[in-house]
Amino acid sequence: MIKKLLIIPVLVVIACFFAGVYGAVHNQISYTVAPEYFTKFKFHQFGLIHFQDRVGAAIVGWNAAWWMGVIIGAVLIPLGLLIRGNANYFWGMIRVFGTVALTTLIVGLVALAIAFVVVDPDNIGEFTRYNNEIDDNAAFARAGTMHNFSYLGGLIGIITGAIAVFWQRKRYADGEAQIETQPSST
Numbered sequence: 001m002i003k004k005l006l007i008i009p010v011l012v013v014i015a016c017f018f019a020g021v022y023g024a025v026h027n028q029i030s031y032t033v034a035p036e037y038f039t040k041f042k043f044h045q046f047g048l049i050h051f052q053d054r055v056g057a058a059i060v061g062w063n064a065a066w067w068m069g070v071i072i073g074a075v076l077i078p079l080g081l082l083i084r085g086n087a088n089y090f091w092g093m094i095r096v097f098g099t100v101a102l103t104t105l106i107v108g109l110v111a112l113a114i115a116f117v118v119v120d121p122d123n124i125g126e127f128t129r130y131n132n133e134i135d136d137n138a139a140f141a142r143a144g145t146m147h148n149f150s151y152l153g154g155l156i157g158i159i160t161g162a163i164a165v166f167w168q169r170k171r172y173a174d175g176e177a178q179i180e181t182q183p184s185s186t
Helices: 003-031 035-045 054-065 068-080 086-118 137-173
Strands: none
Touching: 003 054, 003 068, 003 086, 003 137, 035 054, 035 086, 035 137, 054 086, 068 137, 086 137
């Protein structure tokens, strides 16, 4: 158990890395949908004046998301202690973080797809909040929808991550898979 506890800080850093990379990738998708979402909103919000392109979108995504790894880790890393064995715990948590990121991405993409169906470019109106400087209001709204629903995706991701922890605990306990070659003292 002591070895597992020593792994926890490393897992927190890895969770933050997963979340930050997720944010950077997510923003590449939403930048493709609506560059104005960044040039007229996110770059200003994050005080980013030097990189107002895809690199800037990735930086914004990293900065907006890396800290979610702390929250995700605070919930799932202790729960992951249920996974038997030190190596099983470490690699199992890597899979759990991947499950969270994938779930979050799927929820965001589903929201984006729905926004493409629901948001009517002819009836979207003006975004007066941005001094009517938005040229493509529908694209802006679609990118915003993806961003907003990704928070819900993170919550659902924590739930799917918890399910993945229990699945791995059972998997390793039943002997289906074993990463470690020697028994551990957990």
